[in-house]
Amino acid sequence: MVKARKLQPHVRAAMRKLFGVKSKRFRDRSLTFTDSAIVDEYGYAVMMDWERDIMRKHVELVTFEGADVLEIGFGMAISATCIQAMKPRSHTIAECHPDVLVRLREWAKDRPSVKILEGEWFERRGDFERYDGIWYDPYEDPHERDFFAGVDGWLKPGGKFTFYNQLAKPRNKHGLDCTYVEVPVNPDPNDYHNAKRYYIPLYAPGTGA
Numbered sequence: 001m002v003k004a005r006k007l008q009p010h011v012r013a014a015m016r017k018l019f020g021v022k023s024k025r026f027r028d029r030s031l032t033f034t035d036s037a038i039v040d041e042y043g044y045a046v047m048m049d050w051e052r053d054i055m056r057k058h059v060e061l062v063t064f065e066g067a068d069v070l071e072i073g074f075g076m077a078i079s080a081t082c083i084q085a086m087k088p089r090s091h092t093i094a095e096c097h098p099d100v101l102v103r104l105r106e107w108a109k110d111r112p113s114v115k116i117l118e119g120e121w122f123e124r125r126g127d128f129e130r131y132d133g134i135w136y137d138p139y140e141d142p143h144e145r146d147f148f149a150g151v152d153g154w155l156k157p158g159g160k161f162t163f164y165n166q167l168a169k170p171r172n173k174h175g176l177d178c179t180y181v182e183v184p185v186n187p188d189p190n191d192y193h194n195a196k197r198y199y200i201p202l203y204a205p206g207t208g209a
């Protein structure tokens with residue numbers, strides 16, 4: 001599973017007590033949007049604002065002016081807005097949650113390079129093209145292994161891939177030979193990443209990176 005960003009254990013325990021086990025699949029859960037987070041109905045944070053700086057750094061590794069970029073997961077639009085600022089030729093965003101999609105459609109209205117693939121990326125992978133940059137940041141993706149297995153086929157020659165590193169340490173996930181950029185972070189209270197370092201993976205086959 002890809003990251004399950006979580007709240008403090010005591011908050012989570014209280015939410016579980018109130019709402020029961022995490023039985024619904026992600027896209028069927030109700031979400032609460034605040035200025036600083038998206039939280040699901042079980043109290044798990046899907047995205048938090050403290051990650052803003054690492055979002056930017058992730059996408060800067062795989063985006064440039066004129067690039068064709070694929071992004072998995074729109075969330076709080078943080079990384080998507082960074083990608084747009086870099087003027088890609090195309091910016092394809094796969095997003096599955098209905099409440100996030102409402103926001104994404106509105107956000108995309110005056111951004112003509114954005115193409116939205118509605119649904120889980122796995123259902124929409126037949127619509128993928130070839131990309132200069134791929135940024136993978138979904139939530140509880142049951143098909144994570146399939147994404148990593150397929151990524152070579154969606155990259156152009158010289159293309160680059162980066163993904164959210166839940167473990168916050170350098171680790172070659174699913175056999176992909178990555179390099180890592182170490183960055184200092186200052187997380188707000190949470191129970192998924194409290195280290196002061198975050199390691200951004202970069203997979204750049206054939207570039208020597």
Ligand SMILES: C[S@@+](CC[C@H](N)C(=O)[O-])C[C@H]1O[C@@H](n2cnc3c(N)ncnc32)[C@H](O)[C@@H]1O
Nearest residue numbers: 073075076077078079095096097120121138139
């Ligand atoms: C952690 S957030 C993304 C945060 C985003 N990078 C940002 O900067 O705000 C994860 C997003 O992925 C979406 N998502 C989860 N699983 C997905 C899947 N299998 N396919 C597409 N989108 C997915 C969620 O609805 C959510 O919007």
